[in-house]
Amino acid sequence: xxxxxxxxxxxxxxxxxxxxxxxxxxxxxxxxxxxxxxxxxxxxxxxxxxxxxxxxxxxxxxxxxxxxxxxxxxxxxxxxxxxxxxxxxxxx
Amino acid sequence: xxxxxxxxxxxxxxxxxxxxxxxxxxxxxxxxxxxxxxxxxxxxxxxxxxxxxxxxxxxxxxxxxxxxxxxxxxxxxxxxxxxxxxxxxxxxxxxxxxxxxxxxxxxxxxxxxxxxxxxxxxxxxxxxxxxxxxxxxxxxxxxxxxxxxxxxxxxxxxxxxxxxxxxxxxxxxxxxxxxxxxxxxxxxxxxxxxxxxxxx
Numbered sequence: 001x002x003x004x005x006x007x008x009x010x011x012x013x014x015x016x017x018x019x020x021x022x023x024x025x026x027x028x029x030x031x032x033x034x035x036x037x038x039x040x041x042x043x044x045x046x047x048x049x050x051x052x053x054x055x056x057x058x059x060x061x062x063x064x065x066x067x068x069x070x071x072x073x074x075x076x077x078x079x080x081x082x083x084x085x086x087x088x089x090x091x092x
Numbered sequence: 093x094x095x096x097x098x099x100x101x102x103x104x105x106x107x108x109x110x111x112x113x114x115x116x117x118x119x120x121x122x123x124x125x126x127x128x129x130x131x132x133x134x135x136x137x138x139x140x141x142x143x144x145x146x147x148x149x150x151x152x153x154x155x156x157x158x159x160x161x162x163x164x165x166x167x168x169x170x171x172x173x174x175x176x177x178x179x180x181x182x183x184x185x186x187x188x189x190x191x192x193x194x195x196x197x198x199x200x201x202x203x204x205x206x207x208x209x210x211x212x213x214x215x216x217x218x219x220x221x222x223x224x225x226x227x228x229x230x231x232x233x234x235x236x237x238x239x240x241x242x243x244x245x246x247x248x249x250x251x252x253x254x255x256x257x258x259x260x261x262x263x264x265x266x267x268x269x270x271x272x273x274x275x276x277x278x279x280x281x282x283x284x285x286x287x288x289x290x291x292x
Contacts, residue, residue, distance in 0.1 A: 004253045005272070007130045011137020023142045026135050033132040034257055038099050038228060039106035040125040045221065046110020054214050061182060062190075062218035065175050069191045069219075070226050070234075070246045072171025076163040077245035078238040084154045 100229050132257045140265050149266030157241075157270055161277040164245040165285075168194060186212060189289035193220040194248030195227065195255075196282050203283065207290035223248060227255045231262045240264060244271050249282055251275035 015023065045051055109115050172191030176184030186208070193200025197220035205213025227234075227247040234242035240263040247255035252275025259271045 004129055004133050008133040008137035008140075008256075011134040011139075012141035013137075015138035015141025015143075017141075018138075019142055019144060021142075023138060026139045026142070030132065030135045030139065030257060030261065033128060033135060034228075034261070035099065035102045037125060037128050037132060037254075037257075038103045039109075040128060041225070041228075042103040042106020042108075043110040043115060044106075044125065045225075046107035047113070048110075050214065051218065051221070052111060054218065058211070058215050059218060061179060062215050063222050064179065065172065065182075065187055065190050065215070066219045066222035066226060068171035068175040069168040069194075069248075070171070070223060072169070072174075073164045073167035073245040073248070074234055074238040074242040076167030076170070077160065077241040080157070080160060080163050081239035081241045084156055087156075088154065 103225065103229060129254065133253075136257050136260055136268070140260070140268055143265065149264070153266060153270065158273075160241060160244060160270065161274050161281075164194070164248060164274065164278060165281065167245060168192070168248070182215075185289050185292040188292075189286055190216045190219050192282060192285035192289055193223075194250075194278050194282060195220050195223040196249035196279060197221045197224065199282055200286050203286045204290060207287070224250050224254060228258050231255075231258045235262050240267065244274050247271075247275070249275055249279040252279065 015026075168191045169188060172187040173184060176182060176187035179187070189204055189208070190200070190212070193204075193216055197217050200220055201213050201217035204216040223246070227243055227250070231243040231246075234246055238245075243255070243259045243263055244251050244267065247259060251259060251271045256268070256271055256275070260268050263271075
């Protein structure tokens with residue numbers, strides 16, 4: 001985990017040093033790497049017997065809990081986001 | 093919407109490859125996905141450091157955004173409470189324990205297996221993997237429906253590593269630091285909250 005963040009900080013330093021240059025192609029590389037990462041996550045999930053075998057029996061409960069937690073946290077995040085936007089509009 | 097669909101199809105293609113062993117097995121044995129994640133974070137770093145606008149935008153972020161981890165935890169509990177009340181086979185504390193994984197599936201499933209047995213541990217594993225996958229796949233939609241903070245809240249404990257690239261892509265680069273801070277705080281809360289709800 002800290003290795004990952006170290007990589008990002010390294011990238012930030014290099015990006016900052018090269019800030020005079022136009023590095024727009026890096027956005028395209030990011031999207032392609034996101035696709036690759038999701039593909040590999042899929043491979044990992046697909047080849048994990050424990051996950052695939054239990055998918056039918058326990059998958060529905062798991063998915064319902066996950067969806068409810070995502071929606072709940074998104075709703076509270078939306079409240080905070082609305083509140084902050086309203087405040088900033090008042091200030092400006 | 094289109095970007096979500098492309099991401100979903102890459103994920104599904106990968107799953108099929110995994111189920112039917114279409115790829116040489118050393119791909120899953122090695123740490124390939126970890127190296128890809130490192131490369132991805134390196135690129136995210138470059139794009140953040142490269143645009144002087146990002147740092148300026150970060151300074152204009154409202155300090156009240158520091159409450160975001162609390163909002164994430166409260167919203168997750170609300171969702172888990174509702175499912176606990178409606179799912180016939182699962183009690184409310186069980187659902188709260190599973191929800192308290194916040195996408196950190198490795199740790200939470202180990203804890204829950206230990207305290208509550210393998211079945212609930214497997215549900216915790218599947219549920220928290222689903223949370224990470226939902227965040228990765230639907231980040232663009234979540235931004236449209238719930239605003240720019242939604243993918244961060246949805247990502248839970250994973251917003252400082254695996255879901256960070258997607259968040260910076262769809263919420264905006266000014267949220268990088270917030271996202272790492274959020275992941276760190278939520279991550280830290282996982283062992284305490286999971287243990288607490290398992291002991292109820």
